[in-house]
Amino acid sequence: MATTHEVRNQVPERAGIDEFATNAPLVEAVAKWGSEAGSPARGGASDRLTELGRLVGSEPFQRDAELANTRPPVLRSHDRWGRRIDEVDYDESYHRIMAAAVGAGAHTSAWAEPGPGANVDRAAAFFLLAQVEPGHACPISMTHAAVPTLRLGASGLIGDWMPRLLSRDYDPSLAVSADQEFLADTPDPDTSATASRQGIPDPRTAPAKRSALIGMAMTEKQGGSDVRANTTRAEPTGADTPWGREVVLTGHKWFCSAPMSDAFLVLAQTDGGLSCAFVPRIRPDGSRNAFAIQRLKDKLGNRSNASSEVEFDGTVGYLVGDEGRGVATIVQMVTRTRLDCVIGSAAGMRQAVAEAAWHVRHRRAFGSLLVDQPAMRAVAADLALESEAATWTAMRLAAAYDDDADASTDAAFRRLATAVAKYHVCKRGAGHAAEALECLGGNGYTEAWPLARRYREQPLLAIWEGSGNVIALDVLRVLGREPEAFEAFFEVVRRAGGADAAFDVGLAHAESLARETARDLADPGAGASVAALRARELTERLALVLQGALLIEHAPAAVADAFCATRLGGEGGAQYGVLPRRADLTAILARA
Structure with a gap:
């Protein structure tokens, strides 16, 4: 009898892999x-990352990543009796992933255990988790990034909330914190009775919550990236509380990610100008704050993460930082989310x-394995x-955020390098995903494999926290106002000079372009417009010399030579796969 269906020449499942140990650039960085490099006595970081690498490479974790995206969050704006509750329900797979991320310290371990290398350890954990399920990384990133902004708040706010942010417990419920229990000792009997009859947990009588996640809400429909066009108002109540000056917010936010976070940093207009407010979901008295989730965004990707539109109407907040200095206050958070x-x-x-390397090493076509075909x-x-270039760049930037970083070099270096890398690495992501997906052929284009999900995911990071033009123009602002940042940047990349001819040419070009652009900016006439036209070119050139320098200093010679030849020396093509004949493909692929 003829066989009509026999499964053969299909690649085995890629699971049961230590995603840390098999990632040579990450391990080396x-x-x-x-x-462990900065303080060997601390130890244990590699062991913890190995454990995490095995977790995210396991079949159950990968299954959870799939489920969290195929069973996306659902908004429950009202309960069955018509009472607003504004809650988002997530699949249990999402909660398991969040618990793993918080438990690994991917959110705030760099703040909880500061010291040499703390930000690199945290970045590596964040990397491993985001590699397999990127949607949950949004609240994890925002919580990490919120810490320096929260430190600008009132002492009572810091004292009540910081321990919760640094906790490694994950609790998705809306409830009062342990520090607020004294305010919930005598709940309103009418409210409690109503809640009990309707089956709704009353946060004032719920068990104390000892952990917290933080979100942000800046963008409005009429302004987008132009947050100074925001119309949300924050009116003072006259109360000076332990959490800071109390305000009442009225307005609408077009994007608010992770709306089930415990609190949000929000930009709103006051009489003193655009200011930053801390807005909790649960008020200090244990009652729910006014926080109306109008709808969840139907997004291209990032399906596991709930992004929403929210309405503030009588919403209580507390000013953080100086009134009228909202952008300067929240930029402490934005800088670190850009790094993420x-x-x-x-x-x-x-x-x-x-995924691509796994496929081509197991799939045969035209008589040989795909990986053996030139x-x-x-x-x-x-x-x-x-x-590899993106990995070294990300980890070098993370190192520049450590408390022990050289204040005269790394602080200035990261001011420019973060924007430069955010522009280039994030923009390269989408095309990279498309080419990798093509390596899998038709399988890659189906939802049964993770690269279709990754293809939808990558464009988001080029948009989030500043799209391409916003970032490139920020680079110009640095050039015009903080020339010391450019000096620090070139001080770092010049260390690789003399080792590669293509790199040296690219470096000279980048420095020349920076000088010309600085002269344009200084021109009181049309100079600023001319500089804006070159902003993207300058940013890209800076990113490429940064990546080339890092590979020359830290990666194998085969990797550095091929990268510099193709990205800086003109030997590459418009598409992937155009490499110089001398490129050592075996050595490069051995690290994939």
Whole structure:
């Protein structure tokens, strides 16, 4: 009898893999800049990352990543009796992933255990988790990034909330904190009785919550990136509370990610100008704050993460930082979420390369394995080059955020390098995912494999926290107002000079372009417009010399030579897979 269906020449499932140990650039970067390098006596970081690498590489975790995206969050604006509750329900798979991320300290371990290498350890954990399930990384990133802004708040706010942010417990419920229990000792009997009859947990009588996640709400429909066009108002009540000056907010936010977070940093107009307010979901007296979730966004990707529109109407908040200095206050948070965009994009590239490399090493076509066929071999190697450059860039930036970083160099370096990397690495993500998906052929285009999900995911990080033009214009602002940041940047990249001819040419070009653009900015006439036209070119050139320098200093010679030749020396093509004949593809692919 003829056999009509026999499954053969299909690749085995890619599971049961230590995603940390198999990622050579990440392992090497952690060894160089992580806590064990900076303070060997602390120890244990590599062991913890290995444990996490095995977790995210396991079949159950990968299954949870799939379920969290195929069973997306659902908004419950009202209960069955018509009472507003404004809650979002997530699949249990999402909660398991969140618990793993918080338990691994991917949110705030760098603040809870500061010291040399702390930000690198935390970045590596964030990388591993975001590699497999990127949607949950949004609240994890925002919580990490909120810490320096929260430190600008009143002492009572810091004292009540900071321990909860640093906790490694995960609790998705809306409830009062342990520090607020004294305010809930005598709940309103009418409210409690009504809640009990309707089956709704009363936060004033719920068990104390000892952990917290923080979100942000800046964007409004009429302004987008132009947050100074915001119309949300924050009117003072006259109360000076332990959490700070109390205000009441009225307005609408077009994007508010992770609306089930415990509190949000919000930009709103006061009489003193655009200011930053801390807005909790649960008020200090244990009652729910006015926080109307109007709808969840129907997004291209990022399905596991709830993004929403929210309405403030009598919503209580507390001013953080100086009134009228809202942008300067919240930029403390934005800078670090931009860094996490770089880390997340690099993590996505790693997933794309790992899946593509796995496929071509197991799939046969035209009589041989795909990896042994020259054209496919060149494509896979080129994808690996992009991924490795992004990984080294992300981890070097994380190292620049450590408390022990050289204040005269790294602080200025990261001011420019974060924007430069955010622009370039995040923009490269989408095309990289598309090429990796193509390596899997038709399988890659189906939802049964993770690269279709990754393809939808990568464009988000190029948009979030400043799209391309916003970031490129920020680079111009740094050039015009903080020339010391450019000096620090070139001080770092010049260390690689003299080792690669293509890099030296690219570096000279970047420095020349920076000088010309600075002269344009100084021109009181049309100079600013001319500079704006060159902003993207300048930012891209700076990113490429940064990546080339890092690879020359830290990666194998085969990787650095091929990257510099193709990205800086003009030997590459418009698409992946155009590499110089001398490129050592075997050495490059060995790291994929």
